[in-house]
Structures are given as C-alpha cells and as structure tokens.
Amino acid sequence: MTVMRVGAITHVGQVRKVNQDGYLVRDSLLAVADGMGGHQAGEVASSLALKVIADWPFEKGNPLKSLQEAVTHANLKILKLAEENQELAGMGTTLSMALIVNQKVYIAHIGDSRIYRWDGKRLHQLTEDHSIVAELVRSGALSESEALVHPHRNVLTRSLGTAPQVFFDLREESMADGDVLVLCTDGLYSLVSEGEMGDILAKFSDPQQASERLVELANQRGGHDNITALVAAMGD
Secondary structure, three states: OOOEEEEEEEEOOOOOOOOOEEEEEEOOEEEEEEEEOOOOHHHHHHHHHHHHHHHOOOOOOOHHHHHHHHHHHHHHHHHHHHHHOHHHOOOEEOEEEEEEEOOEEEEEEEOOOEEEEEOOOOEEEOOOOOEHHHHHHHHOOOOHHHHHHOOOOOOEOOOEOOOOOOOOEEEEEEOOOOOEEEEEOHHHHOOOOHHHHHHHHHHOOOHHHHHHHHHHHHHHOOOOOOEEEEEEEEOO
C-alpha cells in the first residue's frame, strides 16, 4: 500500500451561520471533528483538537498508544481553554481519526462523527456513535430510520473537552489496496444513506470528486448542519 490519494471538503451547509466542523490530512494521519458550544465555541474546540493532533509526534511503532496519548492531551487542552475563558465554557467536539501504518488503519474515536471503509462492494462502519439515539438503536429500542429523525439525535453521551477523564474508542483494522476510507460528520450521513455513499464511491475514483459529490448531495437535501467529508483511497 504505497500510495494514498486523499480528497476532503467541509461546508457550512444551508442553515448554520458558522462552520464548527474541521478536518486534518497530515501524511498518513486523517481526522474529522465536529465542534459544539454556543457562539463560536464549537469551532474553537474542533480546531484546537485538530491542531493538537496535527502537532503530535506519532510513533509508528506503537500507534494505538500514540493515539491514546494524543487524544488525552487534546481533551485536557480544550478543557483548560474553556476554564480560562468564560465564553467558551461547555464547549466540546467529536473527533474521529485514522492513522495508516503499513497494511493497517489505527482508529481513535469519540462522539458521533464516523469512519467507514469501502471495499469496492460494501460500506463498513468502523466506529460506533456515542449518542443517546445510537444507544437506543443498539438496544433495539429504536430503528436506524427512527434514529435519523429522533428529537435527541444530536445529544452525545461522550465528547472531547467536556470532562477531565475522557473515554474514547481505540481499534485497528486491516486494509487492502483498493480500499477507501471515508471520514465524515453527522451533517453528511444524516442526509446521505450508506447505499448512496457506496454508489458515489463506486462512480468517482478521484477522492476529491467523491468528497465534493457527497457534500453536494447533503446540501441538496437541505444541509441542516455543517457537512464534512474526507475520502482516502489506498493503493495506486
């Protein structure tokens, strides 16, 4: 897996005035973040998380430990800034990141942004949403379609920067040449189905074209939130 081609776009959407989403592409490190908080506090939280990650000296020899340390540090930085600035109190962010080393992708994830892997035939969701409706879906109390329109669909059970101790998911996944990773915020997947994502990835081999088409479709459907899509294709 010698080459990774990446395309990414973030858009404010059709309703919001501020884009609190952000993304990062640094060598073999990919991340998306979706901030929350009044005024522009969410934008501050997501951009600070991505800056900490961008500056972190990741060790390829121990990627999961490195990811754990980076996310823990980002959490404390956001918390500290919120404590020092009253107008930023209560801010937080989702963070979904993928570090690609050799034939594997190492994932750190908190919140309800998502990472998918497209194998050319099927889209596999590699992260679990940390939200009230996701827990209801997992318990069988809600269907996937009911979750998309539930009044509490945006209420997170875990986020970065809201508590001194942070609990996030770490995992590794094998990758193959031809696989495509999609990192996105809920502004995308709440309006574009997994089937439609797969169709777009099958149609557009250029990651930038694919990410732009995904965001364009979400905007056509109303764009009720900020929308971010990052598409990374493995292999030549």
